Amino acid sequence: MLKxxxxxxxxxxxxxxALDFVIHGVILSQAYQATASLWRPFAxxxxxxxxxxxxxxxxxxxxxxxxxxxxxxxxxxxxxxxxLGLFSGVPMAFGTYSYMPxxxxxxxxxxxxxxxxxxxxxxxxxxxxxxxK
Numbered sequence: 001m002l003k004x005x006x007x008x009x010x011x012x013x014x015x016x017x018a019l020d021f022v023i024h025g026v027i028l029s030q031a032y033q034a035t036a037s038l039w040r041p042f043a044x045x046x047x048x049x050x051x052x053x054x055x056x057x058x059x060x061x062x063x064x065x066x067x068x069x070x071x072x073x074x075x076x077x078x079x080x081x082x083x084l085g086l087f088s089g090v091p092m093a094f095g096t097y098s099y100m101p102x103x104x105x106x107x108x109x110x111x112x113x114x115x116x117x118x119x120x121x122x123x124x125x126x127x128x129x130x131x132x133k
Contacts, residue, residue, distance in 0.1 A: 001066065001129070008062045008125045013055055015124060016117055020054070023113040031106050038102065061118075065125050077126015078119060085118030 024032070032039060039045075061084065065072070069080055093111035096102060 004129045005062060005066050008066075008128045009055075009058055011124050011128065012058045012062060012121045015121060016054055016058060017051075019113065019117050019120070023109060023117075028106060028109055031103055031109075035102060035106070038100065058121075061121060062125055062129075065122070066129055071131040072126065072129050073131065074123065074126040077122040077124070077129075079122070080126070081119040081122015082115065084122070085115035088118065089114030 065077065065080055069076055089111040092114060093107045096110070097104070097107045
C-alpha cells in the first residue's frame with residue numbers, strides 16, 4: 001500500500017502543478033495583471049513555499065483517501081475528489097471574494113479550477129489505490 005500511496009502522491013503533485021500552471025499562468029494571467037496591486041510581484045513570490053504547501057496538501061489528500069475511504073475504486077475516488085473540490089473551492093474562491101477586491105472572473109476560475117483539480121486527483125488515486133476483492 002505504501003508504494004501505491006507514494007505513486008499517488010507523485011501523480012497528483014505533477015497533475016496539480018501542471019493544472020496550476022494552466023490556471024494561474026495562462027488562464028488568469030491577464031486578470032492577475034489587471035489586479036496587480038493585490039499580489040506580490042512575481043520576483044517576491046515564495047515559489048518554493050507554494051510547492052511545499054502543494055506537496056503537503058497532496059500528501060494529506062491522498063492519505064485521507066488511503067486511510068479512511070472504503071471501498072477504494074475509481075468511482076469512490078472520483079466522488080471523493082468532487083466533494084473535496086467543492087469543499088475547498090467554495091470558501092477559497094467565494095470566501096476570498098467576500099473580503100478581497102478580486103474580480104468575479106478570478107472567483108469563478110478559482111472555484112472551477114479547485115473542483116477540476118480535486119476531481120481529477122480523486123480519479124487518479126481511485127485508479128491507483130483500489131480495494132482488494
